[in-house]
Amino acid sequence: MTSKRKPIILGITGHHNTGKTTAAQLLEAHVDARVMAFSDGIYAEVAKAFSVSIIDLASRQGKNQPQRLLALHNCTDKAFVQAALPHAEGDLLTPRSPRQILEWWGTEYRRAQDPYYWVDQTLHRITDYISKGCTRTIVIADVYKLGEAALIKAAGGTIWRIERPGHEERTAHATSNEHLQIQADLTLHNMGDISHLQHLVLTHWHELKTHGHHHTTEAA
Incomplete structure (x- = not known):
């Protein structure tokens, strides 16, 4: 008997307006990913x-x-x-x-x-999704806190960071800055148009699907 394939779980972090939501939408459109959010x-x-x-x-x-x-x-x-x-x-x-x-x-x-209020809610949704036998990639594009990143890692997932020139500003609210402490497995540099981002996202998703985790690498 073969075990059921578990879905890829991918969390995306980075500053606001760097392309995280767009990257999730590209995966939803091109690889039928299931997009979730802690929010x-x-x-x-x-x-x-x-x-x-x-x-x-x-x-x-x-x-x-x-x-x-x-x-x-x-x-x-x-x-x-x-x-x-x-x-x-x-x-x-x-x-x-x-x-x-x-x-x-x-x-x-x-x-x-409860510091883990939103993490626990998301964990329940992921667990329920997998228990139903769903194997579509799960993408969570609003990873801003260390506890959120830890959940994705504990579930066997991968963290991507998306950076875009001109969107490095920090804000006063703690939720907006804690993501800077998250160690990503892969950093994508969103430096072109949406076609460039699509190429980056789909290329590295296929590598992730084929080879598993990246190990702290950069991609432009």
Whole structure:
């Protein structure tokens, strides 16, 4: 009897707007990858608590734009409001941006309750996916914390880092900077157009499928 083939598990880290989501979408389109995110649960919970759509929360154009619907007094989860108030200086009425609310929800609220809250949720989804016999590549394109990277490694996965010139800035929020401490197996330098990125992603995915882990290498 032959054992079932386990899926490739690939985590992608790097600064914001370097091409991580695009890389995941390319793998979804060209190798039928199953795209997941540690932030999936954050979006779902925030959307429910504020009665807004996940699409609006995830819109890149509106991510930093304050919205009246995201003022804290519109939130039905009072425990979140209490957790956010010190950071909001007690202001319940000021419109907040999706990025601000998502960061507070992810870190100041849920991770303050349990540092592995989002990791455990994602682990459950991966385990459930594999238990059903699914073998499609799993891609998680928002690996920003050490615990998230550790989960992928523990599951036998690989970490890619994507770098793009001009997107090296650091931000004040801890979630945005912790990824700098993650040791990637492969660094992809996104220095061209989407065709260049597609070539990089698909070439190294095929190498990963054929040969297994990379060992701290660079690819341009």
